[in-house]
Amino acid sequence: MPIEDLRPTVDWDKYRTLTLERRDNGVLLVTIAAPEGHPAPTLTRRHTEISCLWRDFADDPALRVAVITGTGDHFWTVEGDEGIDEMRENPGHYGNTVNLIREGLTNVRGIVDCDKPIVSAINGEAMGSGLATALLADISVASTEARLIDGHLLQGIVAGDHSVLSWPLLCGLAKAKLYLLASADLTGEVAERIGLVSLAVPPGEVLGTALGIADRMAAGPQHALRWTKRSLNHWLRTAVPAFEASLAFEALSFFGPDLAEALTAQVERRQPRFAEPAHW
Template sequence: MYHTIKTELTDNTLFIYINRPDKLNALNQEVMSELALAIDEVYSNKEIKSAVITGKGEKAFVAGADISEFLTLSTEQGTDLAKKGHVIFKHIEDCPKPIIAAVNGFALGGGCELAMACHFRIAATNAKFGQPEVNLGLIPGYGGTQRLTALIGKGKAMELMMTGDIITAEEALQWGLVNHVVAPGDLLLKATELLQKIHAKAPLAIARVIKCANAALDKDIDGYETELNEFGACFGTKDMQEGAEAFIQKRPAQFTGN
């Protein structure tokens, strides 16, 4: 089905591998199109409760965009390219099911932007992060200027984007860009461990957490109003009734997503 990505469904988690290790998993248009299809599957397949995006091979998550595709683009074509990236990465960000980036190796340029579009990030100790587009006379174009600023603050984000510097996994952890740093061999294990914990919670509540957290950074949405509405909507679900009864009865809740 896919040529540039690979997917595996295990324990209700769809593992999405960017599969161009000979090109350090660089994002070309085929990768972007196939990634979009995989994310559509996460939305639509009821068997899938979560997803992990990672890269094949030991060197790179995604080392950036495929620069060879940029050489002949006009201003209008460059804008169209960025628009496509914006749509796909926003679709990841807005997914009602948790999507984790498991960063193994380089996450540069579009790779860093892809990782930031996920709900949170886990990094292997050998991971490297950066937005070095200024070295090419470019800027981040897939939402990186906005998401990086939101995640690590304006000052650090501007320094990273203007210098083109690359930071280590430990620095990314200190700066708030990633949630956890683990040994490379434990990367997918850690992602699975966290997702299994999330799978035990109420799916509709998880989806509402994602929606409200995203609203906090959307200038066109009142985040507090979103929280009020989503909080109230929880009271119309069977899962909230089950959760409250289980708490009172001192037993584990059995959530059904209803």
């Protein structure tokens, strides 16, 4: 007798910053943009929704593979002074910082622990939590012209939302240190060359290539596919202690002066003047 499926029913209507398309072959296409009829997303709401997305995807029995992409020239960016104002609320605010840690853990562990495959179609500029999502996807397809920006150090905070977990495994420790410690952004073309993304293709081919890969996996043997992903991701799980340390140090840096100075400098359109470091 079949075992009753006790997984919760997923409420897909709750998403307000992501446009979701459920395809007949079990592919879920996620576009990082507010659905029609809803106001422009806030940074806080978008962080919350992306951290919930992967559990819902895993729990929906009709879905097999997810593809996540952005719109226009942006995969995920922080736009304008409104986004900066939201970030300026965090320094010295314990409750906001705890929430950021929780959502950072939920997003990263959600992607790593989700047995169903996730494909990212990196159509343009990607930064912050969006960059974490793009690069932690099982297969990442980037535009050759996409800009990948881990801007943590530019904002005076520790690179804590994914890079310590995955970059040394993807592109090696030497390249990870070059791009993270020197705060250097890189194109999709360079990212493919160093192993940070799976593929780099011309801009007009990004989504089509990602969907083609997803369609192939959706038609494949699902148990074998998911258990292979789960086995491979044990490499990432071995790095979780390093990731959690980086996330904790990132949270600590929210209480220092450098983040506030970096955000103020962005608003004032000038270079930040970081303070002399305290005794180490």
